[in-house]
Amino acid sequence: MTRYVLAMVLLPLFSIATVFATAAPQSSRAEIQRSASEVLDRTYPALGPGAAVLVARGDTVLFRSARGEADIEKHVKLRPESVFRIGSVSKQFSAAGLLKLVEAGKVKLDDPLSKYVPGYPGGERITILQLLNHTSGVRNYTDIPGYMDGPVRRDLTTAQMIDVFKNEPPDFAPGSKWAYSNSGYVLVGAVIEAASGKPWYTYLDEVLFKPLGMKHTGYGGNPTFAAQQVRGYSSGAGSVAPMRPLSMTQPHAAGALLSNIDDLFIWNRALHEGRVLQSATYKQMITPAGAAAETGYGFGLFDRKMRNRDALWHGGGIFGFVSSLAYLPGPDITVVVLENDDASNSGYGLTRKLAAMALGEPYPEMRAVAIEPAALKAAEGVYRFGGDVTRVLRVVDGKLTAQRGSNPRSGTDADRRGRFPLCQRF
Numbered sequence: 021m022t023r024y025v026l027a028m029v030l031l032p033l034f035s036i037a038t039v040f041a042t043a044a045p046q047s048s049r050a051e052i053q054r055s056a057s058e059v060l061d062r063t064y065p066a067l068g069p070g071a072a073v074l075v076a077r078g079d080t081v082l083f084r085s086a087r088g089e090a091d092i093e094k095h096v097k098l099r100p101e102s103v104f105r106i107g108s109v110s111k112q113f114s115a116a117g118l119l120k121l122v123e124a125g126k127v128k129l130d131d132p133l134s135k136y137v138p139g140y141p142g143g144e145r146i147t148i149l150q151l152l153n154h155t156s157g158v159r160n161y162t163d164i165p166g167y168m169d170g171p172v173r174r175d176l177t178t179a180q181m182i183d184v185f186k187n188e189p190p191d192f193a194p195g196s197k198w199a200y201s202n203s204g205y206v207l208v209g210a211v212i213e214a215a216s217g218k219p220w221y222t223y224l225d226e227v228l229f230k231p232l233g234m235k236h237t238g239y240g241g242n243p244t245f246a247a248q249q250v251r252g253y254s255s256g257a258g259s260v261a262p263m264r265p266l267s268m269t270q271p272h273a274a275g276a277l278l279s280n281i282d283d284l285f286i287w288n289r290a291l292h293e294g295r296v297l298q299s300a301t302y303k304q305m306i307t308p309a310g311a312a313a314e315t316g317y318g319f320g321l322f323d324r325k326m327r328n329r330d331a332l333w334h335g336g337g338i339f340g341f342v343s344s345l346a347y348l349p350g351p352d353i354t355v356v357v358l359e360n361d362d363a364s365n366s367g368y369g370l371t372r373k374l375a376a377m378a379l380g381e382p383y384p385e386m387r388a389v390a391i392e393p394a395a396l397k398a399a400e401g402v403y404r405f406g407g408d409v410t411r412v413l414r415v416v417d418g419k420l421t422a423q424r425g426s427n428p429r430s431g432t433d434a435d436r437r438g439r440f441p442l443c444q445r446f
Contacts, residue, residue, distance in 0.1 A: 049082050052377050056083040059373055064088045068260055069253040069361035070098050074281040075374045076354040079289065082378055084281065090250035090360065092260060103236050103248040103280050104358040105268075106343040107336025107446045110277035112320030114208050115152050116291065117224045118215075119301050119319070126215045129304075133207060136214035140207075141186055146194045148211060151204040152319040153312040159188035160201040162446065175241075175267045178213060178220075181206050198311045202274035202446050209273025220273045229283075232290050237279040240268035249278055252340015255363045263340025263362060275338055275446030281356040288347050288354045292332070306332055326375045335368055338446050344371040353378045396420045 056075060064070035070088010074081060086098040121127040127136075127148060133156075134143035150156040161184050162168060176184070185203045192199070209220035216223045221239035229237050238245040252263035268276050279287075290296050297305065305319045316323035324331045329348050336343040344357040344367040355374045357367045376382050396415050404410050412423045 049080075052082045055377050055382060056374060057085065059370065060085060060087045063366050063370060067095070068092055069255060069359065069364070071357055071359040071364075071366070071370075072098055072100050072102050072104070072281045073358075073370070073374065074100070074285055074354070074356040075378050076285055077378055078352045081285070083374070088360070092251070092253065098250060098360070101236070101280055101282060102250045102358075103278050104250060104343065104360060105240055105252065105275075105336075105338050105341040106277050106279050106284075106345075106358065107271070107275045107338035107341060108202075109279075109284070109334050109336040109343045109345050110271070110273065110275045110446075111205055112291070112334055112345075113224055113228060113277060113287075114205055114212070114220065114273035115305060115320035116296055117220070117228060118148070118152065118208055118212055119297055119305060120227050121212065121215045123298055123301055127211065133211070136211040137182065137207060140182070142190065142194075148208075150194050151207050151211070153198070153308070153310070153317055154201050154204055154315075155195050155198050155311045156201065156204050156207075157190040157192040157194050157197070157199070158201050158203045158207065159185050159191055160199070161185040161188070161203045161206075164188065172270050173265050173267055175269045177269075178206070178210050178272070181270065181272055182210060195311060198315045198317065202271070205274035206272045212273065221276070224277075228287075228296070232286055232295075234279070234283040234286055237277060237283045237287075240271070240276045240278045245278065250360050253361050254340065255361050260361075266339045271338060271446045275336060279358075281358055284345050284356045284358075285354055288345070288356075292347050292349060326372050327379050327381050329375075329379065331375070333371070336446060337362060342367045344368050346371050346375060348375060348379075351379060391420075393418065 052075065056073070060071070060073065064087035066088070068088055069092065070086065072086040073083070075083040084100050086100050086102065088098050090096045090098045090102055118127060122129060129147065129149040131148050132144045133140055133146040133148065133151065137143055146156045146158070151158070164185070191197070212220040212223055218226070221241070225238060228234070236248070240246050240249070246268065253260050254263055294302065296302070306321055306323070308316050308318050308323055312318070321332045321334055324333045326346065326348060329350055331346050331348045333344070333346040340360060340362050342359040342362060342364050344355070346355045347353070353375055355371045355378070357370050357374070359367055373383055399413050399420060400415060402410055402412050414421055414423070
């Protein structure tokens with residue numbers, strides 16, 4: 021057996037071998053509820069951080085439940101209606117809010133940033149569209165070395181937030197490349213404020229949340245509203261610690277919203293049914309274009325595949341929390357996963373599993389089996405997967421690990437803490 025073939029056989033076996041059991045299609049509501057409950061029970065312990073999840077087809081909720089604790093010190097259980105920080109899932113709300121201003125004739129997508137933020141360096145060459153789809157080249161402030169270790173704790177105004185990154189050298193010429201930038205969405209918030217005359221979060225509340233009846237969605241920088249939020253944690257190396265401190269003024273329009281699974285379901289139905297934006301505007305929002313096309317990023321939404329079906333998705337990671345919101349337009353499926361553990365790597369994978377169940381095409385069940393140490397040792401090596409993509413397999417502490425480039429090794433505590441990069445990026 022060649023090393024390439026061996027890799028195909030053993031790569032999924034980072035710490036254990038897995039064998040796949042045949043699973044029959046499960047499409048009824050009762051079967052989805054049973055299967056989803058079993059997955060949640062395996063994924064989240066009763067004691068410790070957990071998640072609230074919702075799965076729906078059209079307007080019909082197929083599964084709605086929660087596991088784990090909202091407060092591990094007091095052993096308060098998470099509930100389906102619990103409120104979480106949603107991190108970068110906020111971006112689609114900010115994008116839709118700005119697009120409402122476009123529809124009202126107050127903003128144009130090809131307007132220069134300088135029209136709304138006078139004096140911003142190079143702002144005359146950056147368009148509003150480039151801010152929305154991450155092709156502006158504006159440096160991502162959460163990537164500034166050391167910024168997330170201290171400066172992120174300060175309460176800042178919009179102008180002060182812009183001062184954090186405005187003199188950072190751009191990553192590239194506007195429109196020439198794609199790079200995820202929270203700074204770009206801080207500027208989206210600034211444009212909303214300039215065009216509406218209101219704080220970005222007040223504007224979103226008035227034009228989106230209140231009209232849609234989203235009573236549990238709002239600004240995390242508002243202490244009164246934030247009091248509804250469950251506690252957030254960070255786990256790793258067998259322990260759980262309270263989330264790191266962060267001023268919720270700083271994620272701004274890039275990631276400062278709070279919500280729950282019920283409100284995000286309301287949002288998905290409204291946005292994707294045409295009750296938020298006009299059809300032409302909505303099409304622009306969900307259609308990656310220009311330098312963003314290869315990455316598959318529209319405005320606050322990624323174009324992805326789930327079980328070979330088109331899916332519109334965005335995740336979020338912020339101190340204490342991980343979020344995932346997906347919509348499959350063909351079968352009209354919504355999946356929401358909100359976790360109160362920023363070290364969790366379960367959100368996106370669980371979203372895919374739940375979507376597959378709703379499609380009637382569940383992923384096969386995986387069962388762990390013991391593998392002889394000699395067999396694991398024989399799998400060590402460097403494997404090439406086409407082009408320049410390589411993975412290094414090594415046995416570490418009796419476990420088979422895989423490492424791609426400089427990423428943390430899969431199957432280690434570092435991997436568990438670091439596999440979800442948006443945890444440091446909102």
